[in-house]
Amino acid sequence: MRVRVTRQGVIIVLVSSAFASVAQAQIAGDAAGYNVFVFGNGTFTSENTDTMGNLAAGGNVSLMNYSVASGINGTNDNPNPARLVVGGTLTAQNGGVGANEAGTIYTNSTPQLTSFTAGGGVAKQTVVSSFSADQTLYTNLSASLASLAANGTTSGLLAGDTLDFTGTSMGLNVFDVSGNTLSNSGTINISAPAGSTVLINVTGSSAVNFQNGQVNETGVTAASVLYNIASGSVDLVDSKDPEGSILAPSAGVTGGYGAMHGQLITDSYNGNTEFEATLFTGNLTPVPIPGTAWLMLSGLAGWGAALRQKRCK
Numbered sequence: 001m002r003v004r005v006t007r008q009g010v011i012i013v014l015v016s017s018a019f020a021s022v023a024q025a026q027i028a029g030d031a032a033g034y035n036v037f038v039f040g041n042g043t044f045t046s047e048n049t050d051t052m053g054n055l056a057a058g059g060n061v062s063l064m065n066y067s068v069a070s071g072i073n074g075t076n077d078n079p080n081p082a083r084l085v086v087g088g089t090l091t092a093q094n095g096g097v098g099a100n101e102a103g104t105i106y107t108n109s110t111p112q113l114t115s116f117t118a119g120g121g122v123a124k125q126t127v128v129s130s131f132s133a134d135q136t137l138y139t140n141l142s143a144s145l146a147s148l149a150a151n152g153t154t155s156g157l158l159a160g161d162t163l164d165f166t167g168t169s170m171g172l173n174v175f176d177v178s179g180n181t182l183s184n185s186g187t188i189n190i191s192a193p194a195g196s197t198v199l200i201n202v203t204g205s206s207a208v209n210f211q212n213g214q215v216n217e218t219g220v221t222a223a224s225v226l227y228n229i230a231s232g233s234v235d236l237v238d239s240k241d242p243e244g245s246i247l248a249p250s251a252g253v254t255g256g257y258g259a260m261h262g263q264l265i266t267d268s269y270n271g272n273t274e275f276e277a278t279l280f281t282g283n284l285t286p287v288p289i290p291g292t293a294w295l296m297l298s299g300l301a302g303w304g305a306a307l308r309q310k311r312c313k
Contacts, residue, residue: 027245027280029137030056030128031265034085035275039249040135041088042268046255050095052277056085058131059268063092063116071277074102079127080120087131092116138265139249145228146201148286150176152192161186161213165200172197172286179204179232186213190225190243197282198225198244205231208248211256215243222261224282236260236273245280 031037035053038044044057047064052071055061061084069082074097082103084090089109096117097103104120105111106127128134152167152175163185167173173192179202182188192198198220202208208229217225225244233251236242238258245262246253253264255271261278 027247027263027265028141030130030134031138031263033279034263035277035279036264036269037134038266038269039131039138040267041131042252042266043088043270044268045270046272049257049272049274051275053275053279054083054085056083056128056131057269058087058128058134060088061086061090061092063090063095066092066095068095068097069103070099072098072103073100074098074104074118074120076120078104078123079106080104082120083127084118085125085128086111087125087128135249135267138247142228142230142247142249145199145226145247145284146203146230148172148174148199148201150174150201152198156189157181157185163188165190165192165198167192167196167198169193170196172199172283174286175200177202179206179208179229183207183209183211188213188215189218190215190220191218192220194219196220196224197284199282199284200225200227200244202227202229202232207233207235209235209237210240210242210258211235211237213240215241217243222278223280225262226280226282226284234266236271245278 026032034056035051036055038057041059043059045062046066050067050070055068068084072082074080074082080103082098084097084105086107090107090111093114101117102119105118105122106125108125152173154165154175154177156163165175170193173196190198222243227244227246229248231250234248234253236255238256241259243261246264248266252268253266255273257272259274259276261276263280
């Protein structure tokens with residue numbers, strides 16, 4: 001922000017683009033760019049499938065017949081664009097990292113590898129700043145998002161198993177739904193203006209199941225939809241793709257033999273879900289200018305008034 005005082009004592013305030021727009025075009029923090037991110041000391045266990053994007057877990061990782069970053073070509077860059085990051089111990093058999101198996105494994109422990117190829121080798125884990133701090137970060141983020149007031153309409157399940165989320169905001173569309181209601185739905189219809197973001201806050205502590213059915217989206221796509229499941233476990237039990245990212249900081253996620261388009265951020269994972277290469281690109285900021293900027297502008301306005309009074313004496 002730049003401030004200029006004219007000879008007449010009038011303040012002209014030029015607000016920089018950093019204040020004029022605080023759009024968050026990805027998940028904040030270390031999870032940005034990772035298809036699956038398990039914080040803290042959480043574990044990741046899977047077999048007979050793949051993660052199209054990058055994978056990071058703060059605890060132990062166990063893989064069998066598995067490909068990490070199978071949609072990303074590995075290179076000689078550091079960090080490698082195709083990577084598997086492990087805070088604990090890696091045990092992997094049959095598979096590799098990167099579409100061309102030229103990805104890199106980042107870990108500070110000696111991995112146990114059997115026919116598991118990472119052409120970029122094994123490097124020291126410095127690409128994730130702190131899995132422990134991330135646990136606090138994403139738990140707080142989830143609580144903050146859960147406190148936002150709903151401005152969209154949630155309806156359905158009265159005469160069937162269809163659940164409708166309808167938003168009209170060009171910015172952030174917020175919905176509230178109980179875990180039981182979401183689990184009991186078959187067809188989920190999400191409708192919001194093109195270019196907007198959908199935040200579905202899931203309430204209650206019961207397990208949330210994505211099982212049997214489908215998710216249809218109008219206006220928005222999976223890249224701009226986020227399910228915030230602040231408490232309770234998550235089961236990706238069958239073929240029902242959430243078509244959105246999932247933030248579930250308080251309980252583990254279990255996966256079946258289906259697919260998920262979106263990022264998964266949680267404290268543990270065990271299952272066989274195929275994670276497609278879809279990263280969250282929505283804007284989770286409901287206010288275009290931060291409150292601190294308004295306070296600064298208010299103070300400058302008072303300063304300007306004082307200068308004008310002084311010049312008039």
